[in-house]
Amino acid sequence: MILAAARVVTPAQVLEPGWLLVDGDRVVEVGHGQPPRPADTDLGAATVVPGFVDLHVHGGGGASFDTGTVEAAEVAIATHLARGTTSMAASLVTDSPDNTAAAVRGLAPLVGDGRLAGIHLEGPWLSPRRAGAHRTDLLSHPDPASVEEVLAAGDPSTGSGRRGAVRMVTLAPELPGGIDAVRRLADAGVLVAIGHTDATYDEARAAIDAGARLGTHLFNAMRPLHHRDPGAVGALLDAPVDVELVADGVHLHPAVLRTVFAAKPGRCILVTDATAAAGGPDGEHRLGPMAIVVRDGVARLADGSRDGVIAGSTLTMDAAVRFAVRTAGLPLRDVVHAASTAPAAAWGLADVGAIEAGRRADLVVLDDHLEVVGVMRAGAWGRH
Known part of the structure; x- marks a missing residue:
């Protein structure tokens, strides 16, 4: 054809x-x-353009991956597929160890059959000071035993080679045991991302030296960039690693998108950080164990304990592409690279992410x- x-x-x-x-x-x-x-x-x-690849998405269409059910996952996958995302991760927020393990077990078969590209654990090894929309009482430190549990998660049912179903972990490297955890996860082939962190520049660089290769939603839930205290943001901008960007006009100003794209050519990855509310109307939803409310398309925590905290997004990748091109004024080719090619490369998905002979025919018509x-x-x- x-x-x-x-x-x-x-x-x-x-x-x-x-x-x-x-x-x-x-x-x-x-x-x-x-x-x-x-x-x-x-x-x-x-x-x-090539099919979009989303490495950070919690749900969509009213369904959340945190439930761990195939039925909910299929709704979320279909919601984002209709908007151009042909490969996607299932991101899980911090929850109890039992709930997280159950969700990984439930989603692992979808990794095995290719409906999901893998599972992303966003927590529980995050900084309480930069928790964002994560329950601080459920956060913990990455001790060796818990790291080994993550590496073992999903292995029996994925049928996907050496790696288990968990393909990416976001953590705060300044936590006790953080650098050792980065090294162990990276050695096992897991993509380690620095995020929800209060790390100094030196702590973040130590994590990068240990094998971290990505920054989770750059600027958001991180120590702010300061000219005398660059923190994790400065380290991620300064090092040859990739960075996630949420291009919805809420998480980042268009000028910030332009600045980061200029500073890190080829290293920017668009993600949605989408919740169950993506692709649907305003209202109340769940993000793991937390209630969120969406007003005017913006998702925030519903309990009022941390007033104004953004809780993921209602974004889909096609809208992120439009915002980056039409509002931020970035070149279409660079934006497509960030929405498809760069994320596929970051996860080692050699089969997708670009329109080239030999790759899977994943296409979006705009x-x-x-x-x-x-x-x-x-x-x-x-x-x-």
Whole structure:
């Protein structure tokens, strides 16, 4: 099947016009100009980009991954797939050890069959001073026994090789045992992210030296950047590591997006940090063990104990792409790299994240307003 469009965004360039040949679930060939024969599907003035890859998402469509049920996971996956996310993680907030273990067990089969790219544990090894929307009474330190429990989680049922279902862990490296935990997790192939942290610059750099390779939602729930005390933000900007950015106009100002993209070319990763409220109306929802309320599209803690604390987002990746391009003024190719290619590379997903021969045929079709008008996953069109 040959697809033709006004623009096809590849890692090397934006093809105007462009075409691609899809055979089964694979992209076989990508070309510039007119296709070698009449296209089977002519997408006209549309732009074709690779399927989005979201490494930090808690739910969507009214459903949360924290429940650990396949039914809830399928709702969240379908909600984000319809908006262009063809590969996604299931992020779990801090909860009791038993609840977290149960959620990992429940979601592990979806990692095994490829519906999820993996599980991301955001907690419980976080700073109480930078807890954000995490219950401080459930936070803990990463002692060796708990680290080994994380590494063992999901192994029997994933069928996915050496790594278990847990593919990423966010932690605060300044906690007792933090650097040792970074080293052990990284050695086991887990992507370690620095986040919800009050770390100094030196503490964050020590974590990076030990194997941390990502910053969780940069600036948010971190010691603020100061010119004499750069903290984790300064360390993450200064080192050759990737950083997550939530491009919803709530978590970050557009000028901050532009500044970070300029400072870290190719190292920016767009994430949604989406809650169950993503893709739905305002109202009350759950984020793990915490109640949240959404007003005017902004999710915050509902109990009033930490007034104004942002609790994830209602974002979907297509909206993040539109904000980054249309509001922040970033180049489409750079934004697509941050929404697809960079996150896929960070997780070692060599099969997705770019429109290239040999990769899985995961495609998003965008109109002139960057609205999603079509999504293909593994060579099959979805309903939109």
